[in-house]
Amino acid sequence: MYSYLYSAVIHGVKAEMVKVEVDISRGLPGFNIVGLAGKTVRESAKRVRSAIINSGFEWPVKKITVNLAPGNINKYGSHFDFAIAAVLLECSGQIKIKNKNKKIFAGELNLNGNLNHVKGVLSMLLAAGENNYLEAIIPAANQEESLLVKNLNPYLINHLRELDNLENSAAEVNKNLNSNEKSVLNYPDISEIKGQKNAKKAIITAAAGGHNLLLIGPPGCGKTVLAESIVKLLAPLNRKELLETASIYSINNNLEELNLKKRYRPFVAPHHSITSAALIGGGHIPVPGEISLAHNGVLFLDELPEFKNSVLANLREPLEKKKIKIVRQQGSYYFPANFQFLAAMNPCPCGFAGVKNRKCKCSERDIVRYQQKLSGPLKDRIDLQIEVLPLKKDEILLKESEADNINYNQQIKKARKMQAERYQNTEIKNNSELQLKDIEKYCQLNSSCDKILSQAYQRLKLSVRGYIRLMRVARTIADLNSNPQIKESDLIEAVDFRWYAEKSEMLL
Numbered sequence: 012m013y014s015y016l017y018s019a020v021i022h023g024v025k026a027e028m029v030k031v032e033v034d035i036s037r038g039l040p041g042f043n044i045v046g047l048a049g050k051t052v053r054e055s056a057k058r059v060r061s062a063i064i065n066s067g068f069e070w071p072v073k074k075i076t077v078n079l080a081p082g083n084i085n086k087y088g089s090h091f092d093f094a095i096a097a098v099l100l101e102c103s104g105q106i107k108i109k110n111k112n113k114k115i116f117a118g119e120l121n122l123n124g125n126l127n128h129v130k131g132v133l134s135m136l137l138a139a140g141e142n143n144y145l146e147a148i149i150p151a152a153n154q155e156e157s158l159l160v161k162n163l164n165p166y167l168i169n170h171l172r173e174l175d176n177l178e179n180s181a182a183e184v185n186k187n188l189n190s191n192e193k194s195v196l197n198y199p200d201i202s203e204i205k206g207q208k209n210a211k212k213a214i215i216t217a218a219a220g221g222h223n224l225l226l227i228g229p230p231g232c233g234k235t236v237l238a239e240s241i242v243k244l245l246a247p248l249n250r251k252e253l254l255e256t257a258s259i260y261s262i263n264n265n266l267e268e269l270n271l272k273k274r275y276r277p278f279v280a281p282h283h284s285i286t287s288a289a290l291i292g293g294g295h296i297p298v299p300g301e302i303s304l305a306h307n308g309v310l311f312l313d314e315l316p317e318f319k320n321s322v323l324a325n326l327r328e329p330l331e332k333k334k335i336k337i338v339r340q341q342g343s344y345y346f347p348a349n350f351q352f353l354a355a356m357n358p359c360p361c362g363f364a365g366v367k368n369r370k371c372k373c374s375e376r377d378i379v380r381y382q383q384k385l386s387g388p389l390k391d392r393i394d395l396q397i398e399v400l401p402l403k404k405d406e407i408l409l410k411e412s413e414a415d416n417i418n419y420n421q422q423i424k425k426a427r428k429m430q431a432e433r434y435q436n437t438e439i440k441n442n443s444e445l446q447l448k449d450i451e452k453y454c455q456l457n458s459s460c461d462k463i464l465s466q467a468y469q470r471l472k473l474s475v476r477g478y479i480r481l482m483r484v485a486r487t488i489a490d491l492n493s494n495p496q497i498k499e500s501d502l503i504e505a506v507d508f509r510w511y512a513e514k515s516e517m518l519l
Contacts, residue, residue: 012036014102017115017144018094019135020086023344024259024299026131026138030080031094031116033102038074044095046079049087049296058089058120059096066124066171071103085341087296090129093118093148097174106174113145118153124171128152130264133257136160148177155271156261159254198278201240201419206402210237213397213508215419218244219426220487221441223330223352223392225315228399229369230362234355237399238311239278241353244423245309247274252307255347259299259306277308279350283317291325297337297344302329305350315356316384323389326352330392352393356385366401394443394480395508426490442487447475450482460502467506481509 012035019026042056064070077095079086094116100106108114117135119127129149133156136147140162148166149157157165166177201211210226210233217224218241226234248256253274260266260277269277281290281301292300302310312318329335329348337344359378363369373381390396430441433453439445445453456464467473473481485505489497 012102012104014098016094016098016101016108016111017139018091018117019115019138020084020088021131021134021262022084022342023297024134024262024303024346026134027084028115028138028142029084029086029091031091031098032078032080033095033098034076034078035071035099035102036074036076040072040074042075042077044077044079046077046082047085048079049085051089052079052086052091055089055092055095055120058092058122059099061122062092062120062124062171063096063100065122068100068105068171069103071099075099085296088129088131089119089127090117090131090135092120093126093150093168093171096120096171097148100174108174108177110146113143114148115139115144115146116148118148118150118168120171126150126152126168126170131262132156133159133254133261133266136163136165137254137258139163148174155266156257159257159271198242198275199236199240200243201237204233204236204240207233207237207399209507210397210399212504213395214238214241215244215423216484216487216491216508217241217351217353217395219423219491220394220430220483221351221443222394222484222487223443224354225390225393225396226353226355226399227358227396228355229357229366229401232399232401234399235311235313238280238309238313238353238355241309241351242275242278244419245276245351246424246427248276248307256307259303259347263299263304277305278311279305279308280311280313283312283314285318285322287319287322287325290322291329291335291348292337292344292346295339296341297339297346299346300335302326302335302348302350303346306347308350309353310350311353311355313355315354316381320384320386323386327388327392330389354393358382358398391476394483397508422491425493426487429490429493429495442483442490445479445483445486447479450479450486454482454486454497456497456502459499460497463499463502463506467502467509471506471509473509477509481505484508 015030015032018029018031020029044053044056060070097116101108117129117132119129121127127150132149132153136156137160139147140160146164146166148168151167151169154167201214213224214237216222226237228234256277257266257269260269279301290300291302292298330352333349335346335348358364359371359373360381361372364371364373364378439449485497485502488504489501492501494501
């Protein structure tokens with residue numbers, strides 16, 4: 012007797028369809044799984060047998076062979092339990108599954124037949140939809156992932172017994188996404204932050220133009236809060252971005268960290284003790300790292316010089332190519348990593364170099380060595396580098412913020428609209444992607460601006476990269492001010508933002 016059903020396996024962040032075949036024949040009773048099955052899949056034999064018996068079905072006392080096709084792809088994951096059990100029951104004539112060519116099965120079985128939540132279901136459902144599958148039979152615990160896929164009808168199952176009358180016994184699908192507000196970080200609103208007028212402008216500019224940003228200042232001046240406030244300034248995830256991001260979180264089994272209802276972009280802030288594998292992804296069977304969890308969102312590195320140099324060096328490729336390639340013996344894996352990079356650091360090891368009324372204990376050599384931990388290639392990828400100063404007494408005691416009456420989100424929205432119209436026939440999405448040839452086309456200056464740029468070039472000793480970064484920021488500031496052409500005030504503000512960066516480069 013022969014039968015088959017379909018499941019899937021995760022490869023990187025995408026899923027590939029797998030045909031689960033079963034042959035029951037005469038011979039010495041046994042259960043064998045072939046088709047490059049991993050250890051977790053091979054262990055499913057014991058789980059499947061106990062689940063079938065404890066669910067009131069009969070275990071065929073015959074020779075049972077399970078094949079996972081295609082045979083050239085490594086299969087891993089406990090989600091194959093459900094498909095193997097279902098096809099075994101169908102093959103032995105105990106249940107009947109209609110339209111099995113259009114169904115996909117995924118779920119982990121307990122010994123009593125209950126189905127557990129499995130990770131990576133969203134990627135499997137998306138792959139099934141792309142391959143014209145119409146129905147998905149998955150654990151009820153994976154309901155939230157099923158609601159994100161529109162072209163697939165989900166059957167939510169709690170127990171293996173429900174396969175006996177699938178259409179009538181499947182759990183009813185709740186059509187509303189449950190936004191778990193308690194598990195989502197409550198991001199601050201920029202209008203609630205006191206003082207820091209210059210730093211707020213930098214955050215707004217970074218949010219409007221997609222610029223990478225470095226905040227430099229003493230401990231306690233509000234760098235982390237300022238960085239977190241960018242989440243509410245960024246545009247919500249569109250449907251495509253939401254599916255891409257949610258797929259990655261589903262694979263890492265932490266989908267609850269995303270606010271699916273408000274569609275906030277992810278804000279990932281790993282500790283400085285993180286390893287390279289945890290940051291970029293890795294493992295025997297590679298899984299996405301922190302930079303992939305920040306895909307379509309923000310990666311924030313606090314205390315930047317405290318990260319290992321080898322870890323920071325791994326950021327160069329994803330910042331440039333928007334993805335990371337990991338090579339293992341069983342194949343190559345590509346993980347998406349299109350994130351906006353934010354970082355914060357102290358000006359020196361003690362944190363108080365250049366701060367009024369605070370004595371710095373560091374020598375000049377210590378300061379230089381500390382700042383040199385941030386390599387040149389990484390600094391070249393940061394458009395904005397801002398000095399954040401401690402708040403004054405009047406700013407701390409101020410009851411109402413001066414920014415309360417300013418609609419920053421509306422201002423940023425208008426700036427993004429200008430960028431979308433300007434670059435509609437190009438591959439450029441925002442001002443942070445402008446190269447030298449693009450600047451000559453989209454950042455034309457009048458004679459007054461040319462004069463200001465010439466003075467800035469001499470004073471700041473701008474390099475070509477410095478010039479590109481300056482003009483990117485000037486273009487975004489002009490968009491925030493609704494100026495089709497860059498004006499003198501826009502360029503002056505951009506020069507002001509570049510001052511600390513060029514000053515630190517001259518120091519080094």
